Amino acid sequence: MTDKLLHTPLYDKHISLEAKMVPFAGYEMPVQYPAGITEEHMVVREAVGLFDVSHMGEIFIEGPAALAHLNRLCSNQFDSMADGRCRYTVIMNESGGILDDLLVYRLAEDRYLLVVNAANRAKIYDHLLPLMEEGATLTDASDEWGQVALQGPLAEKVLAKVADSLPEKYYTFVDGVQVAGVPCIVSRTGYTGEDGFEIYGPADQIATVWDALLEAGKEDGILPCGLGARDTLRLEAALPLYGNEMNENIDPLTAGLSFAVKLDKDDFVGKEALLAVPEDHPVRVGLKITGRGIAREGAAIAHDGEEVGQVTSGTRLPYLKAAYAMGYVPPALAKEGTQLDVILRDKPVAAEVVALPFYKRK
Missing domain, CATH: 2.40.30.110 (Aminomethyltransferase beta-barrel domains)
Known part of the structure; x- marks a missing residue:
């Protein structure tokens, strides 16, 4: 017996667009649409493409001790992070192996959103939960959220048609943006090597956002894009992928992620192991x-x-x-x-x- 594959809130959209569906991280996801991977890749490099990334996980850490917890559980340092900023980090095991790479969004001094890889959502939640101490709570809200990524040099032009405000700088976000009338978190982030946005909205309304963006991007040749193009784009931009360049046996220094590791901060999970990584790794x-x-x-x-x-x-x-x-x-x-x-x-x-x-x- 195989486990039944999950569907994102946009599954019916993919079927109506004649996407080729494949199993991925427990979900049935579009690998490509009729245009094909090469066309989808090129439209992101030259114009604008739209991805369903609703399979990603959204986990919240909240409470007066949330910041202290983040600093203790993640490789990066979050003290200097302001509201409306995102920061890349990794979560390690005690031996320094990478459990996941993720983005942390600071919504408030006592409220942070962790965006984790789909395949690692349960693993990260189960890893973090027993490490929670007084003053911080952990909530896996993944099923309440849908997420789409609008990527390419024309992404800003397209999104501006349907959104009432946009984040201006890379790795910043705006909460409470109305996108086609749907309240969303919009961040200037992506996984393609291009300018673009990742848009988080209520799962039951993300289809409205998807339709509005495809309509707004029509004159610019927008295409829906699948996992195939997402992979070729991230590889062209040399962005590491969990399960390929990273796993529980590879530490972030070896993986070339030292920019996201702050060895001079107080103790954090995996720090001791990283200090022992040989120079000739x-x-x-x-x-x-x-x-x-x-x-x-x-x-x-x-x-x-x-x-x-x-x-x-x-x-x-x-x-x-x-x-x-x-x-x-x-x-x-x-x-x-x-x-x-x-x-x-x-x-x-x-x-x-x-x-x-x-x-x-x-």
């Missing part, structure tokens, strides 16, 4: 595949015929029109220009270490 690198082939997750990376690492994500990237990958190698082989091989079907295919991100918006 593996390094996450970008690879351009210069031979013929596409490196996929799990492919071995070799140097002088010896296996030295593994590909964590790889595909042909539509905007860059070439095959790229990310993976982990020893620091001595992490320099730009280093010649390596990826092993595809038992044969070495040439690859070169290149700078991350592969793509950066102008």
Whole structure:
């Protein structure tokens, strides 16, 4: 017996738009629409695309001790964070392994929203709950919320048609925005390497927001976009994905996320383990595949015929029109220009270490 897949509040919209649906993180989600992954990818790079991300989890930490709890449970520091700001962080286990990477939204001094990956929602809630002490409460409100992501250089133009206010700076948000008459949290964030917005609204009204954005973006060629384009876009922008570049056996320093780790703050879960990470830990690198082939997750990376690492994500990237990958190698082989091989079907295919991100918006 397989567990029944969950549906987001926008499931019927995807079916009516003839999306190809696949299982993902316990949900039945659109992997692509009739236009196809390449078209969806390119529309986000050049115009605007709309994603259903209602499968993501929304967990609230509230109370007078909420800030102290965040600082103790997460890798980043939140003391300097003002209302209306978002901050990227990771939650670790005691051995420094990443349980999830997430965004923290400060709604008030005593109220924070944690946006966690869909596959990790229950795990994070179950991890945090026993760590709650007096003065803070934890609430998993994921089922009450829907979320859509409007991404691309024309995202602001489109959203301005149906929203009464917009966050101006990256990693800021506005609460209580009316989007097509629906009260929403709107943040200037995304997972595509483009400008854009993530819009949180009541689950039973998010379809109104979805329809309004598709209508508002019509003249700009907006397309609904699925998981396929979401993955190629984030890989082109070299954004790590939980389960690929990150897991419970990889620490945030190795994963290249030291910007989200504040080792100089008071004790936090995983700090001791991070202080013991050796300096010669593996390094996450970008690879351009210069031979013929596409490196996929799990492919071995070799140097002088010896296996030295593994590909964590790889595909042909539509905007860059070439095959790229990310993976982990020893620091001595992490320099730009280093010649390596990826092993595809038992044969070495040439690859070169290149700078991350592969793509950066102008």
